[in-house]
Amino acid sequence: MVEIAILGYGVVGSGVAEVIRRNHDSIKRRAGKEIRVKKILDIRDFPDSPDRELITKDPDEVFSDPSISVVVETIGGTGAAREFTQRALEAGKHVVTSNKELVAAYGPQLLNLAREKGVYYLFEASVGGGIPIIRPLARCLAANELYEITGVLNGTTNYILTKMEKENMDFEEALKEAQRNGYAEANPAADVEGHDACRKIAILSSVAYNEFVDYREIYTEGISNISAADISYARAMESSIKLVAFSRKTPKGVLARVTPALVPKGHPLYNVEGVFNGIMVKGNAVGETMFFGQGAGKLPTASAVVADVIDVVKHDGSGIGFLTMGEKAGRLVDINEDTGRYFVRLKSKDLSKTRELVLKLYGDVKQVEPTGAPGAGGGYGVQNEFAFVTPVAQELEHMQKLSDILQAGSVFEAAAKIRVLDK
Ligand code: HSE
Numbered sequence: 001m002v003e004i005a006i007l008g009y010g011v012v013g014s015g016v017a018e019v020i021r022r023n024h025d026s027i028k029r030r031a032g033k034e035i036r037v038k039k040i041l042d043i044r045d046f047p048d049s050p051d052r053e054l055i056t057k058d059p060d061e062v063f064s065d066p067s068i069s070v071v072v073e074t075i076g077g078t079g080a081a082r083e084f085t086q087r088a089l090e091a092g093k094h095v096v097t098s099n100k101e102l103v104a105a106y107g108p109q110l111l112n113l114a115r116e117k118g119v120y121y122l123f124e125a126s127v128g129g130g131i132p133i134i135r136p137l138a139r140c141l142a143a144n145e146l147y148e149i150t151g152v153l154n155g156t157t158n159y160i161l162t163k164m165e166k167e168n169m170d171f172e173e174a175l176k177e178a179q180r181n182g183y184a185e186a187n188p189a190a191d192v193e194g195h196d197a198c199r200k201i202a203i204l205s206s207v208a209y210n211e212f213v214d215y216r217e218i219y220t221e222g223i224s225n226i227s228a229a230d231i232s233y234a235r236a237m238e239s240s241i242k243l244v245a246f247s248r249k250t251p252k253g254v255l256a257r258v259t260p261a262l263v264p265k266g267h268p269l270y271n272v273e274g275v276f277n278g279i280m281v282k283g284n285a286v287g288e289t290m291f292f293g294q295g296a297g298k299l300p301t302a303s304a305v306v307a308d309v310i311d312v313v314k315h316d317g318s319g320i321g322f323l324t325m326g327e328k329a330g331r332l333v334d335i336n337e338d339t340g341r342y343f344v345r346l347k348s349k350d351l352s353k354t355r356e357l358v359l360k361l362y363g364d365v366k367q368v369e370p371t372g373a374p375g376a377g378g379g380y381g382v383q384n385e386f387a388f389v390t391p392v393a394q395e396l397e398h399m400q401k402l403s404d405i406l407q408a409g410s411v412f413e414a415a416a417k418i419r420v421l422d423k
Pocket of ligand 1: 126128129153154155156157183184185191196295296297
């Protein structure tokens with residue numbers, strides 16, 4: 001029998017207890033031993049919970065109990081979670097977590113401490129909810145030079161954008177529904193402004209490239225500026241708008257960004273809808289691989305946590321579970337050196353003058369008209385607009401051209417500048 005403790009009885013923590021209860025027999029078969037939750041640490045009271053007998057407010061009941069060999073940290077954040085993780089590792093207990101904030105900020109230090117103590121620090125659930133992705137990157141694809149990751153990594157924003165696209169829901173309504181379903185972070189800005197996806201691409205890149213990618217350096221834009229009109233244009237281009245996290249290993253270092261992007265029909269990420277996540281990974285031997293599944297939510301995320309617990313139990317002492325996120329190798333590639341295409345909407349006082357200027361600066365671009373809008377676009381406020389897709393250029397060049405357009409006078413606003421995702 002292996003006894004474990006859960007720190008934090010929130011959405012994921014309570015899901016871990018539930019998965020262990022519900023799948024008791026199959027988990028025992030797979031792990032080769034029975035896994036039992038002995039204690040749950042939380043400062044709150046849960047009088048109606050089926051686990052109420054296990055809940056304690058006293059950390060010593062977990063850390064000073066030698067019979068508890070695995071600690072599941074589902075508190076989140078970098079405060080108490082960090083202190084308790086260190087304490088558990090120092091005490092020679094394995095730690096399994098879904099905490100992307102902690103892994104993204106302190107992963108290398110915690111992994112080193114774990115290795116020193118001969119225990120594992122596993123974080124499969126920190127990215128992609130229930131999708132296996134950390135272990136595939138670290139083990140199954142280990143023979144490759146992995147060089148590119150493109151992912152829809154935040155279930156909440158994808159849920160919001162899908163609802164806006166398919167059900168004409170407004171942003172606030174869709175966000176509330178995501179929160180009700182337990183997908184969103186306590187502070188929705190973490191989802192909506194792209195910070196959550198940023199931490200996740202940092203973790204994936206660090207594991208895949210074995211080079212620590214600091215999330216604080218990743219260029220990040222959220223979805224709060226995406227409007228119903230943008231979505232109607234996307235429809236016209238047979239594309240879908242998603243929050244896309246991207247990284248590539250280049251000879252100059254790692255390039256990484258999180259931005260909304262137009263994903264064209266036919267791209268492997270196009271059909272990643274709702275709370276689902278999709279992650280495309282490229283390696284020099286395997287080529288292109290794709291991972292897909294529920295990226296948020298109680299039981300999908302809990303299932304990834306419990307899979308790590310099973311791994312710990314099966315491989316305790318063998319060293320097979322040691323992960324690495326590498327050392328910091330220098331600054332990320334300057335985002336101004338990134339290249340790509342953009343969809344641009346210009347609000348103009350003089351459309352023919354604007355068209356002329358755009359053609360002069362960009363060459364022969366194709367104008368885009370929105371579709372599906374009530375009142376032929378009028379309902380979305382897209383009158384007096386010139387919208388088009390740019391050719392491929394460097395970020396700095398795009399910025400310069402846009403600034404030239406705005407200074408020329410006929411355009412009073414760039415209503416949108418959204419990246420187009422090329423494969
Ligand atoms: N808020 C996160 C998301 C939860 O929506 O993807 C899973 O990490």
